[in-house]
Amino acid sequence: MGQTKVIAFTDVGTKNVTHGLFIKSSAIGSYKFGRNLIESGLLMNVRSNNQRLFPGIRILASREALNRKKPVELQGFLLQNTSSDILTETNYGALFHIKRKYYDFALGTNFRTYAFTRRAIDTYEIQNNAVRFTEPWNLMYALSLYLKQMNSYWNIGLSLTNFDYFLIYQETNPEINLKILYQLNDHLSLLAEGWYETSGLLNRYANFFGIFARTGIKWTIK
Amino acid sequence: MRTSPVIFLSLLFIFTVCTDEKNTIIPTESANERFAESMQWNAQHPYREIILTMDDYTILSIADCHVGSTKNLDQLFIVAKNTNSSAIVLVGDLTTGDSQDYEEFVKHLPPKDTLPLFFIAGNHDEFYSGWKEFYNRFGSSTYYFSVKTPHATDYFICLETGGATLGDDQLQWLEENLKSKREDYRHCFIFTHNNLLRAHHTLSTTPLAEEVVTLVQLFTKYHVGIVITGHDHLQDDRLFGITRYIQLDAFSDENRNAGYLRLNINNGMISYSFENI
Numbered sequence: 001m002g003q004t005k006v007i008a009f010t011d012v013g014t015k016n017v018t019h020g021l022f023i024k025s026s027a028i029g030s031y032k033f034g035r036n037l038i039e040s041g042l043l044m045n046v047r048s049n050n051q052r053l054f055p056g057i058r059i060l061a062s063r064e065a066l067n068r069k070k071p072v073e074l075q076g077f078l079l080q081n082t083s084s085d086i087l088t089e090t091n092y093g094a095l096f097h098i099k100r101k102y103y104d105f106a107l108g109t110n111f112r113t114y115a116f117t118r119r120a121i122d123t124y125e126i127q128n129n130a131v132r133f134t135e136p137w138n139l140m141y142a143l144s145l146y147l148k149q150m151n152s153y154w155n156i157g158l159s160l161t162n163f164d165y166f167l168i169y170q171e172t173n174p175e176i177n178l179k180i181l182y183q184l185n186d187h188l189s190l191l192a193e194g195w196y197e198t199s200g201l202l203n204r205y206a207n208f209f210g211i212f213a214r215t216g217i218k219w220t221i222k
Numbered sequence: 223m224r225t226s227p228v229i230f231l232s233l234l235f236i237f238t239v240c241t242d243e244k245n246t247i248i249p250t251e252s253a254n255e256r257f258a259e260s261m262q263w264n265a266q267h268p269y270r271e272i273i274l275t276m277d278d279y280t281i282l283s284i285a286d287c288h289v290g291s292t293k294n295l296d297q298l299f300i301v302a303k304n305t306n307s308s309a310i311v312l313v314g315d316l317t318t319g320d321s322q323d324y325e326e327f328v329k330h331l332p333p334k335d336t337l338p339l340f341f342i343a344g345n346h347d348e349f350y351s352g353w354k355e356f357y358n359r360f361g362s363s364t365y366y367f368s369v370k371t372p373h374a375t376d377y378f379i380c381l382e383t384g385g386a387t388l389g390d391d392q393l394q395w396l397e398e399n400l401k402s403k404r405e406d407y408r409h410c411f412i413f414t415h416n417n418l419l420r421a422h423h424t425l426s427t428t429p430l431a432e433e434v435v436t437l438v439q440l441f442t443k444y445h446v447g448i449v450i451t452g453h454d455h456l457q458d459d460r461l462f463g464i465t466r467y468i469q470l471d472a473f474s475d476e477n478r479n480a481g482y483l484r485l486n487i488n489n490g491m492i493s494y495s496f497e498n499i
Contacts, residue, residue: 015390015432016253016387016388016389016390016393016433017390017393017432017433017436018390019390019394072400081435083432083435084436084438084439085439086439086442086443087435087438087439088263089431089435112439114434114435114462114465117443119447120442120463124442124463124464125464126463126464127461128460129461130460130462130463130464132360133419133421133462135419135420135421136422136423137423138420138423151261157457167431167432168431169430169431170420170427170430170431171425172425172426172427172428173386173427173430197430199253199385199386199387199427199429199430199433200386200387200427201427202383206345206385206386206387206427207253207385207386207387207389208253208387209387209430209433210251
């Protein structure tokens with residue numbers, strides 16, 4: 001029998017491109033059957049300089065395998081962001097993900113394509129050969145370290161990563177994320193996270209890009 | 223309570239790196255602070271206008287000369303004189319970041335008022351508190367200038383992206399300038415150090431995807447003709463939307479492919495070529 005999970009959270013913060021405070025809410029549902037999992041999610045703008053109500057979607061499929069009796073997960077995903085009136089950003093890629101008692105680690109790659117919308121192509125008379133641009137082979141990584149074992153009813157974790165549910169940064173733009181998890185009962189958990197984003201790491205010199213807080217709930221339907 | 227030792231080791235690592243006296247991760251000032259200083263400079267030094275008696279003109283641009291050594295730089299000023307160029311725009315990483323490099327760089331510049339030079343700070347120029355060195359010598363790194371010919375005026379905007387982001391204040395300044403001034407000019411060009419588009423896999427930092435989207439949108443809406451950058455030390459030239467994105471080779475003496483961009487306006491039309499030094 002399968003297991004369904006829903007994660008819902010809200011982000012509040014500021015970034016160099018948001019013209020002040022932004023508020024975004026997200027809902028992600030997943031269904032696990034055997035060693036397989038499918039997941040989809042939707043991002044919603046509550047307060048933003050982007051007029052689109054739903055600027056992001058996420059689709060993911062994964063399969064778990066055993067390596068020396070320990071689980072490893074291979075994920076394939078597609079993300080689409082329409083955070084601009086005239087451009088869309090589509091990412092697809094694959095991730096290798098392992099979870100252990102005190103840490104989890106993911107490594108993968110993605111291809112990002114920026115493309116002008118049909119309306120923009122017509123408005124600005126954009127030539128066919130200038131409609132899209134693809135960034136190939138971006139490295140994705142996430143390392144999270146936890147204070148207590150993963151199955152503890154509360155935990156604190158610290159992550160270094162270049163991606164989130166609806167966004168993938170370039171490999172040279174790491175983010176730091178401090179999270180607190182609290183399990184209310186067998187079905188419900190609360191999460192609170194603080195994210196700090198830099199504009200680069202291997203630049204010899206990089207500045208602040210953004211900061212935001214996330215609060216949410218995980219609901220496991222057995 | 224059982225505690226994972228790795229978390230403390232990692233926290234210790236972050237603390238150690240962040241408090242490194244050479245500021246490898248934490249810069250000495252923010253993008254907004256550098257922008258504010260640039261605006262202070264602009265308030266005391268009016269934006270420059272180059273007035274020409276001919277309709278056709280040439281502007282040269284280089285990136286990443288990384289002085290130290292100055293062989294290519296010396297040669298560039300001779301080329302500029304021989305080609306009767308109207309200005310040179312140096313799009314960042316003028317130095318390797320040392321104050322001695324700045325001294326050396328300034329020594330090799332042509333005499334003031336013989337050739338308009340426009341400087342933009344790059345990430346190397348700002349390293350080791352280098353922004354102060356840059357600012358004391360060249361002033362603002364966020365400004366515009368114009369070239370006025372008998373029949374039209376063109377608009378040149380210089381942006382500071384040494385910290386791999388414009389910062390929100392500079393972004394707002396850019397947006398307001400494009401909105402209020404763009405239609406007064408014929409062509410519009412943007413110069414900045416950090417390349418925006420990652421055309422190939424690189425470990426060189428570029429602005430975050432959200433900033434890239436914001437900038438491409440602005441450049442498209444306001445009909446920016448060409449965006450000229452450096453930083454990645456590898457030439458690239460591509461049209462995306464209605465804007466051409468040019469990434470220059472490093473102009474440093476060590477680079478075998480060192481070259482400059484020659485930007486020509488002839489009969490009101492833009493053309494350009496990459497020239498080896």
